[in-house]
Amino acid sequence: MSHNILIVAEHDGSTLSVATAKCVACAATVPDAHITIAVCAADASAVAAQAAALAGVERVLTLEHPLHAHPLAAAIAPQIAALAGPYSHVFGPSSTFGKDLMPRIAALLDTAQVSDIMAVESATRFRRPIYAGNAIITVEVLEGAKVVGTVRTASYQAAGAGGRAAIESADPGVEPPAHTRFVSVSTAGGDRPDLQTAAKVLSGGRALGSAESFQILYRLADKLGAAVGASRAAVDAGYAPNELQVGQTGKIIAPELYIAIGISGAIQHLTGIKDARTIVAINKDPEAPIFEVADIGLVGDLFEIVPQIEQLIG
Ligand SMILES: Cc1cc2nc3c(=O)[nH]c(=O)nc-3n(C[C@H](O)[C@H](O)[C@H](O)COP(=O)(O)OP(=O)(O)OC[C@H]3O[C@@H](n4cnc5c(N)ncnc54)[C@H](O)[C@@H]3O)c2cc1C
Structure with missing residues:
Protein backbone atom coordinates (compact mmCIF):
# COMPACT_ATOMS: atom_id res chain seq x y z
CA MET A 1 0.00 0.00 0.00
CA ALA A 170 -2.30 24.87 -3.78
CA ASP A 171 -5.60 26.32 -2.70
CA PRO A 172 -6.66 24.85 0.64
CA GLY A 173 -10.03 26.53 0.30
CA VAL A 174 -9.78 28.25 3.69
CA GLU A 175 -8.37 31.67 4.51
CA PRO A 176 -5.81 31.69 7.30
CA PRO A 177 -7.46 33.14 10.42
CA ALA A 178 -6.47 36.75 11.07
CA HIS A 179 -6.85 36.63 14.87
CA THR A 180 -3.11 36.12 15.34
CA ARG A 181 -0.71 38.73 14.07
CA PHE A 182 3.06 38.82 13.82
CA VAL A 183 4.41 41.64 15.98
CA SER A 184 8.17 41.18 16.19
CA VAL A 185 10.88 38.64 16.63
CA SER A 186 14.01 39.15 18.66
CA THR A 187 16.99 36.90 18.30
CA ALA A 188 20.07 36.68 20.44
CA GLY A 189 23.52 35.89 19.19
CA GLY A 190 23.68 38.22 16.19
CA ASP A 191 25.58 36.65 13.32
CA ARG A 192 26.58 33.53 15.22
CA PRO A 193 25.29 30.25 13.73
CA ASP A 194 21.95 28.93 15.01
CA LEU A 195 22.47 26.59 17.95
CA GLN A 196 19.99 24.02 16.68
CA THR A 197 21.54 23.56 13.26
CA ALA A 198 25.21 24.57 13.74
CA ALA A 199 27.91 22.10 12.73
CA LYS A 200 30.10 23.22 15.67
CA VAL A 201 28.85 24.09 19.15
CA LEU A 202 30.80 25.26 22.14
CA SER A 203 28.96 25.13 25.47
CA GLY A 204 29.81 26.55 28.87
CA GLY A 205 28.75 25.41 32.32
CA ARG A 206 28.57 26.60 35.88
CA ALA A 207 32.36 26.70 36.02
CA LEU A 208 32.43 29.89 33.96
CA GLY A 209 31.23 31.69 37.08
CA SER A 210 29.78 34.83 35.47
CA ALA A 211 28.25 36.33 32.35
CA GLU A 212 31.51 38.24 31.83
CA SER A 213 33.52 35.00 31.79
CA PHE A 214 31.16 33.64 29.15
CA GLN A 215 32.69 36.23 26.82
CA ILE A 216 35.77 34.00 26.45
CA LEU A 217 33.48 31.34 24.98
CA TYR A 218 31.86 33.80 22.58
CA ARG A 219 35.32 34.90 21.40
CA LEU A 220 36.48 31.34 20.79
CA ALA A 221 33.16 30.44 19.15
CA ASP A 222 33.51 33.33 16.72
CA LYS A 223 37.00 32.19 15.76
CA LEU A 224 35.74 28.64 15.21
CA GLY A 225 32.53 29.70 13.44
CA ALA A 226 30.64 27.86 16.18
CA ALA A 227 27.33 28.42 17.95
CA VAL A 228 27.33 28.87 21.73
CA GLY A 229 25.32 26.73 24.13
CA ALA A 230 25.11 26.45 27.90
CA SER A 231 24.22 24.05 30.67
CA ARG A 232 21.11 24.66 32.70
CA ALA A 233 23.25 25.57 35.72
CA ALA A 234 24.87 28.34 33.67
CA VAL A 235 21.49 29.55 32.42
CA ASP A 236 19.87 29.42 35.88
CA ALA A 237 22.78 31.42 37.29
CA GLY A 238 22.24 34.09 34.63
CA TYR A 239 25.59 33.54 32.88
CA ALA A 240 23.89 32.77 29.55
CA PRO A 241 20.43 33.46 28.12
CA ASN A 242 17.67 30.85 28.26
CA GLU A 243 17.63 30.04 24.57
CA LEU A 244 21.21 28.75 24.76
CA GLN A 245 20.30 25.89 27.10
CA VAL A 246 21.25 22.47 25.80
CA GLY A 247 19.68 19.32 27.22
CA GLN A 248 16.45 17.69 28.29
CA THR A 249 14.71 20.98 28.99
CA GLY A 250 16.73 22.92 26.43
CA LYS A 251 17.72 22.19 22.86
CA ILE A 252 18.45 18.70 21.53
CA ILE A 253 21.30 19.09 19.06
CA ALA A 254 23.46 16.90 16.83
CA PRO A 255 26.48 18.96 15.71
CA GLU A 256 29.58 17.50 14.08
CA LEU A 257 31.65 18.90 16.95
CA TYR A 258 30.50 19.64 20.51
CA ILE A 259 32.91 21.20 22.99
CA ALA A 260 31.71 21.10 26.61
CA ILE A 261 33.62 23.55 28.77
CA GLY A 262 33.28 23.38 32.54
CA ILE A 263 30.24 21.13 32.27
CA SER A 264 30.01 18.06 34.53
CA GLY A 265 27.94 15.90 32.16
CA ALA A 266 24.68 15.38 34.06
CA ILE A 267 22.30 12.97 32.32
CA GLN A 268 19.87 15.80 31.56
CA HIS A 269 22.64 17.64 29.71
CA LEU A 270 23.91 14.55 27.86
CA THR A 271 20.38 13.91 26.55
CA GLY A 272 20.77 17.02 24.46
CA ILE A 273 24.07 16.01 22.83
CA LYS A 274 24.08 12.26 22.49
CA ASP A 275 23.85 12.43 18.69
CA ALA A 276 26.84 14.81 18.40
CA ARG A 277 29.52 13.29 16.13
CA THR A 278 32.61 14.26 18.19
CA ILE A 279 32.46 15.42 21.81
CA VAL A 280 35.37 17.31 23.37
CA ALA A 281 35.32 18.00 27.12
CA ILE A 282 37.38 20.46 29.10
CA ASN A 283 37.05 19.94 32.83
CA LYS A 284 39.41 20.20 35.77
CA ASP A 285 37.94 17.11 37.45
CA PRO A 286 39.25 13.92 35.78
CA GLU A 287 36.32 12.01 37.35
CA ALA A 288 33.66 14.26 35.76
CA PRO A 289 30.99 12.11 34.01
CA ILE A 290 31.36 14.13 30.82
CA PHE A 291 34.63 12.23 30.17
CA GLU A 292 32.64 8.97 29.90
CA VAL A 293 31.00 10.22 26.70
CA ALA A 294 33.80 12.48 25.41
CA ASP A 295 35.87 11.41 22.39
CA ILE A 296 38.60 13.85 23.41
CA GLY A 297 39.11 15.00 26.99
CA LEU A 298 41.28 17.81 28.31
CA VAL A 299 41.78 17.78 32.08
CA GLY A 300 42.62 21.24 33.33
CA ASP A 301 41.49 24.73 34.18
CA LEU A 302 39.29 26.16 31.45
CA PHE A 303 40.55 29.66 32.16
CA GLU A 304 44.02 28.48 31.07
CA ILE A 305 43.02 26.05 28.31
CA VAL A 306 40.47 28.19 26.43
CA PRO A 307 42.84 31.16 25.92
CA GLN A 308 45.57 28.71 24.83
CA ILE A 309 43.28 27.18 22.20
CA GLU A 310 42.31 30.66 21.06
CA GLN A 311 45.96 31.57 20.65
CA LEU A 312 46.75 28.38 18.75
CA ILE A 313 43.93 29.08 16.31
CA GLY A 314 45.36 32.56 15.82
C1 LIG B 1 14.13 17.87 35.33
C2 LIG B 1 15.52 18.40 35.08
C3 LIG B 1 15.82 18.89 33.82
C4 LIG B 1 17.11 19.37 33.55
N1 LIG B 1 17.41 19.83 32.29
C5 LIG B 1 18.67 20.21 32.02
C6 LIG B 1 19.04 20.64 30.72
O1 LIG B 1 18.21 20.73 29.79
N2 LIG B 1 20.31 20.99 30.49
C7 LIG B 1 21.28 20.93 31.47
O2 LIG B 1 22.44 21.26 31.18
N3 LIG B 1 20.95 20.53 32.72
C8 LIG B 1 19.69 20.20 33.03
N4 LIG B 1 19.37 19.85 34.29
C9 LIG B 1 20.37 20.09 35.36
C10 LIG B 1 21.43 19.01 35.46
O3 LIG B 1 21.00 18.00 36.34
C11 LIG B 1 22.74 19.62 36.04
O4 LIG B 1 22.45 20.21 37.28
C12 LIG B 1 23.39 20.65 35.15
O5 LIG B 1 23.52 20.15 33.84
C13 LIG B 1 24.78 20.98 35.72
O6 LIG B 1 25.35 22.00 34.97
P1 LIG B 1 26.93 22.17 34.91
O7 LIG B 1 27.54 20.91 34.38
O8 LIG B 1 27.22 23.45 34.26
O9 LIG B 1 27.31 22.37 36.46
P2 LIG B 1 28.05 21.42 37.47
O10 LIG B 1 27.39 20.11 37.55
O11 LIG B 1 28.19 22.20 38.72
O12 LIG B 1 29.47 21.17 36.82
C14 LIG B 1 30.47 22.14 36.71
C15 LIG B 1 31.70 21.42 36.21
O13 LIG B 1 32.73 22.37 35.96
C16 LIG B 1 33.97 21.82 36.38
N5 LIG B 1 34.86 22.96 36.70
C17 LIG B 1 34.79 23.82 37.75
N6 LIG B 1 35.74 24.79 37.62
C18 LIG B 1 36.43 24.51 36.47
C19 LIG B 1 37.52 25.15 35.80
N7 LIG B 1 38.05 26.28 36.27
N8 LIG B 1 37.95 24.61 34.64
C20 LIG B 1 37.40 23.46 34.14
N9 LIG B 1 36.35 22.82 34.74
C21 LIG B 1 35.87 23.35 35.88
C22 LIG B 1 33.64 20.96 37.60
O14 LIG B 1 34.63 19.96 37.75
C23 LIG B 1 32.27 20.42 37.20
O15 LIG B 1 32.41 19.16 36.55
C24 LIG B 1 18.10 19.37 34.58
C25 LIG B 1 17.77 18.86 35.84
C26 LIG B 1 16.51 18.39 36.09
C27 LIG B 1 16.19 17.83 37.46
Whole structure:
Protein backbone atom coordinates (compact mmCIF):
# COMPACT_ATOMS: atom_id res chain seq x y z
CA MET A 1 0.00 0.00 0.00
CA SER A 2 1.43 3.37 -0.92
CA HIS A 3 1.61 6.21 1.60
CA ASN A 4 1.23 9.86 0.72
CA ILE A 5 3.22 11.98 3.13
CA LEU A 6 2.85 15.73 3.50
CA ILE A 7 5.77 17.58 5.12
CA VAL A 8 5.34 21.15 6.32
CA ALA A 9 8.42 23.13 5.30
CA GLU A 10 10.32 25.12 7.91
CA HIS A 11 12.04 28.15 6.40
CA ASP A 12 12.83 31.82 6.94
CA GLY A 13 11.23 33.10 3.74
CA SER A 14 14.31 32.57 1.61
CA THR A 15 16.09 29.44 2.85
CA LEU A 16 14.64 26.02 3.56
CA SER A 17 15.72 24.74 6.99
CA VAL A 18 17.86 21.61 7.08
CA ALA A 19 15.22 20.30 9.51
CA THR A 20 12.87 19.87 6.54
CA ALA A 21 15.48 17.80 4.65
CA LYS A 22 15.72 15.62 7.75
CA CYS A 23 11.93 15.16 7.77
CA VAL A 24 12.24 14.00 4.15
CA ALA A 25 14.86 11.44 5.22
CA CYS A 26 12.48 10.17 7.90
CA ALA A 27 9.46 10.11 5.56
CA ALA A 28 11.48 8.17 2.98
CA THR A 29 11.73 5.26 5.45
CA VAL A 30 7.94 4.82 5.51
CA PRO A 31 7.16 1.91 3.16
CA ASP A 32 6.22 3.01 -0.37
CA ALA A 33 6.34 6.70 0.54
CA HIS A 34 5.27 9.45 -1.87
CA ILE A 35 6.53 12.71 -0.43
CA THR A 36 5.01 16.18 -0.85
CA ILE A 37 6.35 19.32 0.81
CA ALA A 38 4.00 22.21 1.62
CA VAL A 39 5.59 25.67 1.66
CA CYS A 40 3.56 28.41 3.38
CA ALA A 41 5.10 31.79 2.59
CA ALA A 42 4.30 35.27 1.33
CA ASP A 43 6.47 34.49 -1.71
CA ALA A 44 7.26 30.78 -1.81
CA SER A 45 9.37 30.68 -4.98
CA ALA A 46 12.89 30.46 -3.52
CA VAL A 47 12.01 27.98 -0.79
CA ALA A 48 9.84 25.86 -3.10
CA ALA A 49 12.76 25.52 -5.53
CA GLN A 50 15.01 24.28 -2.72
CA ALA A 51 12.34 21.85 -1.52
CA ALA A 52 11.83 20.53 -5.08
CA ALA A 53 15.55 19.78 -5.35
CA LEU A 54 15.58 17.42 -2.37
CA ALA A 55 16.02 13.76 -3.31
CA GLY A 56 12.86 11.76 -2.77
CA VAL A 57 10.40 14.66 -2.99
CA GLU A 58 7.73 14.19 -5.68
CA ARG A 59 5.67 17.34 -5.30
CA VAL A 60 5.93 20.77 -3.74
CA LEU A 61 2.77 22.69 -2.91
CA THR A 62 2.98 26.43 -2.35
CA LEU A 63 0.46 28.24 -0.16
CA GLU A 64 1.13 31.93 -0.62
CA HIS A 65 -0.50 34.52 1.62
CA PRO A 66 0.76 37.79 3.13
CA LEU A 67 0.07 36.36 6.61
CA HIS A 68 2.66 33.65 5.94
CA ALA A 69 5.46 36.23 5.72
CA HIS A 70 6.26 35.07 9.24
CA PRO A 71 5.56 31.51 10.39
CA LEU A 72 2.48 31.69 12.60
CA ALA A 73 1.20 28.31 13.72
CA ALA A 74 -2.30 29.70 14.16
CA ALA A 75 -2.38 30.78 10.52
CA ILE A 76 -0.64 27.77 8.99
CA ALA A 77 -2.37 24.93 10.88
CA PRO A 78 -5.92 25.30 9.44
CA GLN A 79 -4.55 25.54 5.90
CA ILE A 80 -2.43 22.40 6.26
CA ALA A 81 -5.33 20.57 7.94
CA ALA A 82 -7.54 21.52 4.99
CA LEU A 83 -4.96 20.10 2.57
CA ALA A 84 -4.37 16.91 4.55
CA GLY A 85 -7.30 14.86 3.15
CA PRO A 86 -5.42 12.73 0.60
CA TYR A 87 -2.40 12.21 2.86
CA SER A 88 -1.89 9.31 5.25
CA HIS A 89 0.90 11.15 7.14
CA VAL A 90 1.62 14.80 7.97
CA PHE A 91 5.14 15.41 9.26
CA GLY A 92 7.03 18.41 10.60
CA PRO A 93 10.31 18.82 12.45
CA SER A 94 10.55 18.53 16.22
CA SER A 95 11.91 22.09 16.34
CA THR A 96 10.36 25.14 17.98
CA PHE A 97 8.46 25.69 14.70
CA GLY A 98 7.17 22.12 14.51
CA LYS A 99 6.38 21.82 18.20
CA ASP A 100 4.22 24.93 17.89
CA LEU A 101 2.51 23.91 14.68
CA MET A 102 2.03 20.15 14.53
CA PRO A 103 -0.13 19.68 17.66
CA ARG A 104 -2.55 22.26 16.23
CA ILE A 105 -2.73 20.28 12.99
CA ALA A 106 -3.27 17.04 14.94
CA ALA A 107 -6.05 18.66 16.96
CA LEU A 108 -7.77 20.01 13.84
CA LEU A 109 -7.58 16.54 12.28
CA ASP A 110 -8.85 14.99 15.52
CA THR A 111 -5.90 12.65 15.86
CA ALA A 112 -3.15 12.09 18.43
CA GLN A 113 0.33 13.31 17.53
CA VAL A 114 3.34 11.00 17.42
CA SER A 115 6.14 13.15 18.82
CA ASP A 116 9.91 12.96 18.30
CA ILE A 117 9.97 10.11 15.78
CA MET A 118 13.49 8.66 15.79
CA ALA A 119 12.81 5.55 13.71
CA VAL A 120 10.03 4.25 11.50
CA GLU A 121 9.19 0.56 11.99
CA SER A 122 6.17 0.53 9.69
CA ALA A 123 3.69 3.04 8.35
CA THR A 124 1.97 3.03 11.73
CA ARG A 125 4.73 2.02 14.21
CA PHE A 126 7.35 4.46 15.35
CA ARG A 127 10.14 4.61 17.92
CA ARG A 128 10.62 7.66 20.08
CA PRO A 129 12.66 8.54 23.18
CA ILE A 130 11.03 8.90 26.59
CA TYR A 131 12.35 9.73 30.09
CA ALA A 132 14.85 12.21 28.66
CA GLY A 133 16.19 9.67 26.21
CA ASN A 134 16.84 7.01 28.86
CA ALA A 135 14.32 4.66 27.27
CA ILE A 136 12.93 4.16 23.79
CA ILE A 137 9.25 3.39 23.36
CA THR A 138 7.54 1.94 20.29
CA VAL A 139 4.17 3.54 19.61
CA GLU A 140 1.49 2.45 17.19
CA VAL A 141 -1.11 4.61 15.50
CA LEU A 142 -4.46 2.90 15.00
CA GLU A 143 -4.93 1.54 11.50
CA GLY A 144 -6.90 4.01 9.42
CA ALA A 145 -6.05 7.07 11.54
CA LYS A 146 -4.05 9.85 9.98
CA VAL A 147 -0.49 10.00 11.31
CA VAL A 148 0.56 13.46 12.42
CA GLY A 149 4.13 13.38 13.63
CA THR A 150 7.12 15.46 14.61
CA VAL A 151 10.49 14.14 13.50
CA ARG A 152 13.43 14.12 15.92
CA THR A 153 15.81 15.78 13.50
CA ALA A 154 18.93 14.75 15.45
CA SER A 155 18.16 11.13 14.48
CA TYR A 156 18.34 11.72 10.71
CA GLN A 157 20.90 12.82 8.14
CA ALA A 158 19.43 15.44 5.81
CA ALA A 159 18.11 14.17 2.47
CA GLY A 160 20.53 15.09 -0.29
CA ALA A 161 20.07 16.95 -3.53
CA GLY A 162 19.00 15.45 -6.84
CA GLY A 163 15.22 15.79 -6.68
CA ARG A 164 13.20 17.38 -9.47
CA ALA A 165 9.77 17.66 -7.95
CA ALA A 166 6.91 19.50 -9.63
CA ILE A 167 5.98 22.79 -7.96
CA GLU A 168 2.27 23.62 -7.84
CA SER A 169 0.25 26.34 -6.21
CA ALA A 170 -2.30 24.87 -3.78
CA ASP A 171 -5.60 26.32 -2.70
CA PRO A 172 -6.66 24.85 0.64
CA GLY A 173 -10.03 26.53 0.30
CA VAL A 174 -9.78 28.25 3.69
CA GLU A 175 -8.37 31.67 4.51
CA PRO A 176 -5.81 31.69 7.30
CA PRO A 177 -7.46 33.14 10.42
CA ALA A 178 -6.47 36.75 11.07
CA HIS A 179 -6.85 36.63 14.87
CA THR A 180 -3.11 36.12 15.34
CA ARG A 181 -0.71 38.73 14.07
CA PHE A 182 3.06 38.82 13.82
CA VAL A 183 4.41 41.64 15.98
CA SER A 184 8.17 41.18 16.19
CA VAL A 185 10.88 38.64 16.63
CA SER A 186 14.01 39.15 18.66
CA THR A 187 16.99 36.90 18.30
CA ALA A 188 20.07 36.68 20.44
CA GLY A 189 23.52 35.89 19.19
CA GLY A 190 23.68 38.22 16.19
CA ASP A 191 25.58 36.65 13.32
CA ARG A 192 26.58 33.53 15.22
CA PRO A 193 25.29 30.25 13.73
CA ASP A 194 21.95 28.93 15.01
CA LEU A 195 22.47 26.59 17.95
CA GLN A 196 19.99 24.02 16.68
CA THR A 197 21.54 23.56 13.26
CA ALA A 198 25.21 24.57 13.74
CA ALA A 199 27.91 22.10 12.73
CA LYS A 200 30.10 23.22 15.67
CA VAL A 201 28.85 24.09 19.15
CA LEU A 202 30.80 25.26 22.14
CA SER A 203 28.96 25.13 25.47
CA GLY A 204 29.81 26.55 28.87
CA GLY A 205 28.75 25.41 32.32
CA ARG A 206 28.57 26.60 35.88
CA ALA A 207 32.36 26.70 36.02
CA LEU A 208 32.43 29.89 33.96
CA GLY A 209 31.23 31.69 37.08
CA SER A 210 29.78 34.83 35.47
CA ALA A 211 28.25 36.33 32.35
CA GLU A 212 31.51 38.24 31.83
CA SER A 213 33.52 35.00 31.79
CA PHE A 214 31.16 33.64 29.15
CA GLN A 215 32.69 36.23 26.82
CA ILE A 216 35.77 34.00 26.45
CA LEU A 217 33.48 31.34 24.98
CA TYR A 218 31.86 33.80 22.58
CA ARG A 219 35.32 34.90 21.40
CA LEU A 220 36.48 31.34 20.79
CA ALA A 221 33.16 30.44 19.15
CA ASP A 222 33.51 33.33 16.72
CA LYS A 223 37.00 32.19 15.76
CA LEU A 224 35.74 28.64 15.21
CA GLY A 225 32.53 29.70 13.44
CA ALA A 226 30.64 27.86 16.18
CA ALA A 227 27.33 28.42 17.95
CA VAL A 228 27.33 28.87 21.73
CA GLY A 229 25.32 26.73 24.13
CA ALA A 230 25.11 26.45 27.90
CA SER A 231 24.22 24.05 30.67
CA ARG A 232 21.11 24.66 32.70
CA ALA A 233 23.25 25.57 35.72
CA ALA A 234 24.87 28.34 33.67
CA VAL A 235 21.49 29.55 32.42
CA ASP A 236 19.87 29.42 35.88
CA ALA A 237 22.78 31.42 37.29
CA GLY A 238 22.24 34.09 34.63
CA TYR A 239 25.59 33.54 32.88
CA ALA A 240 23.89 32.77 29.55
CA PRO A 241 20.43 33.46 28.12
CA ASN A 242 17.67 30.85 28.26
CA GLU A 243 17.63 30.04 24.57
CA LEU A 244 21.21 28.75 24.76
CA GLN A 245 20.30 25.89 27.10
CA VAL A 246 21.25 22.47 25.80
CA GLY A 247 19.68 19.32 27.22
CA GLN A 248 16.45 17.69 28.29
CA THR A 249 14.71 20.98 28.99
CA GLY A 250 16.73 22.92 26.43
CA LYS A 251 17.72 22.19 22.86
CA ILE A 252 18.45 18.70 21.53
CA ILE A 253 21.30 19.09 19.06
CA ALA A 254 23.46 16.90 16.83
CA PRO A 255 26.48 18.96 15.71
CA GLU A 256 29.58 17.50 14.08
CA LEU A 257 31.65 18.90 16.95
CA TYR A 258 30.50 19.64 20.51
CA ILE A 259 32.91 21.20 22.99
CA ALA A 260 31.71 21.10 26.61
CA ILE A 261 33.62 23.55 28.77
CA GLY A 262 33.28 23.38 32.54
CA ILE A 263 30.24 21.13 32.27
CA SER A 264 30.01 18.06 34.53
CA GLY A 265 27.94 15.90 32.16
CA ALA A 266 24.68 15.38 34.06
CA ILE A 267 22.30 12.97 32.32
CA GLN A 268 19.87 15.80 31.56
CA HIS A 269 22.64 17.64 29.71
CA LEU A 270 23.91 14.55 27.86
CA THR A 271 20.38 13.91 26.55
CA GLY A 272 20.77 17.02 24.46
CA ILE A 273 24.07 16.01 22.83
CA LYS A 274 24.08 12.26 22.49
CA ASP A 275 23.85 12.43 18.69
CA ALA A 276 26.84 14.81 18.40
CA ARG A 277 29.52 13.29 16.13
CA THR A 278 32.61 14.26 18.19
CA ILE A 279 32.46 15.42 21.81
CA VAL A 280 35.37 17.31 23.37
CA ALA A 281 35.32 18.00 27.12
CA ILE A 282 37.38 20.46 29.10
CA ASN A 283 37.05 19.94 32.83
CA LYS A 284 39.41 20.20 35.77
CA ASP A 285 37.94 17.11 37.45
CA PRO A 286 39.25 13.92 35.78
CA GLU A 287 36.32 12.01 37.35
CA ALA A 288 33.66 14.26 35.76
CA PRO A 289 30.99 12.11 34.01
CA ILE A 290 31.36 14.13 30.82
CA PHE A 291 34.63 12.23 30.17
CA GLU A 292 32.64 8.97 29.90
CA VAL A 293 31.00 10.22 26.70
CA ALA A 294 33.80 12.48 25.41
CA ASP A 295 35.87 11.41 22.39
CA ILE A 296 38.60 13.85 23.41
CA GLY A 297 39.11 15.00 26.99
CA LEU A 298 41.28 17.81 28.31
CA VAL A 299 41.78 17.78 32.08
CA GLY A 300 42.62 21.24 33.33
CA ASP A 301 41.49 24.73 34.18
CA LEU A 302 39.29 26.16 31.45
CA PHE A 303 40.55 29.66 32.16
CA GLU A 304 44.02 28.48 31.07
CA ILE A 305 43.02 26.05 28.31
CA VAL A 306 40.47 28.19 26.43
CA PRO A 307 42.84 31.16 25.92
CA GLN A 308 45.57 28.71 24.83
CA ILE A 309 43.28 27.18 22.20
CA GLU A 310 42.31 30.66 21.06
CA GLN A 311 45.96 31.57 20.65
CA LEU A 312 46.75 28.38 18.75
CA ILE A 313 43.93 29.08 16.31
CA GLY A 314 45.36 32.56 15.82
C1 LIG B 1 14.13 17.87 35.33
C2 LIG B 1 15.52 18.40 35.08
C3 LIG B 1 15.82 18.89 33.82
C4 LIG B 1 17.11 19.37 33.55
N1 LIG B 1 17.41 19.83 32.29
C5 LIG B 1 18.67 20.21 32.02
C6 LIG B 1 19.04 20.64 30.72
O1 LIG B 1 18.21 20.73 29.79
N2 LIG B 1 20.31 20.99 30.49
C7 LIG B 1 21.28 20.93 31.47
O2 LIG B 1 22.44 21.26 31.18
N3 LIG B 1 20.95 20.53 32.72
C8 LIG B 1 19.69 20.20 33.03
N4 LIG B 1 19.37 19.85 34.29
C9 LIG B 1 20.37 20.09 35.36
C10 LIG B 1 21.43 19.01 35.46
O3 LIG B 1 21.00 18.00 36.34
C11 LIG B 1 22.74 19.62 36.04
O4 LIG B 1 22.45 20.21 37.28
C12 LIG B 1 23.39 20.65 35.15
O5 LIG B 1 23.52 20.15 33.84
C13 LIG B 1 24.78 20.98 35.72
O6 LIG B 1 25.35 22.00 34.97
P1 LIG B 1 26.93 22.17 34.91
O7 LIG B 1 27.54 20.91 34.38
O8 LIG B 1 27.22 23.45 34.26
O9 LIG B 1 27.31 22.37 36.46
P2 LIG B 1 28.05 21.42 37.47
O10 LIG B 1 27.39 20.11 37.55
O11 LIG B 1 28.19 22.20 38.72
O12 LIG B 1 29.47 21.17 36.82
C14 LIG B 1 30.47 22.14 36.71
C15 LIG B 1 31.70 21.42 36.21
O13 LIG B 1 32.73 22.37 35.96
C16 LIG B 1 33.97 21.82 36.38
N5 LIG B 1 34.86 22.96 36.70
C17 LIG B 1 34.79 23.82 37.75
N6 LIG B 1 35.74 24.79 37.62
C18 LIG B 1 36.43 24.51 36.47
C19 LIG B 1 37.52 25.15 35.80
N7 LIG B 1 38.05 26.28 36.27
N8 LIG B 1 37.95 24.61 34.64
C20 LIG B 1 37.40 23.46 34.14
N9 LIG B 1 36.35 22.82 34.74
C21 LIG B 1 35.87 23.35 35.88
C22 LIG B 1 33.64 20.96 37.60
O14 LIG B 1 34.63 19.96 37.75
C23 LIG B 1 32.27 20.42 37.20
O15 LIG B 1 32.41 19.16 36.55
C24 LIG B 1 18.10 19.37 34.58
C25 LIG B 1 17.77 18.86 35.84
C26 LIG B 1 16.51 18.39 36.09
C27 LIG B 1 16.19 17.83 37.46
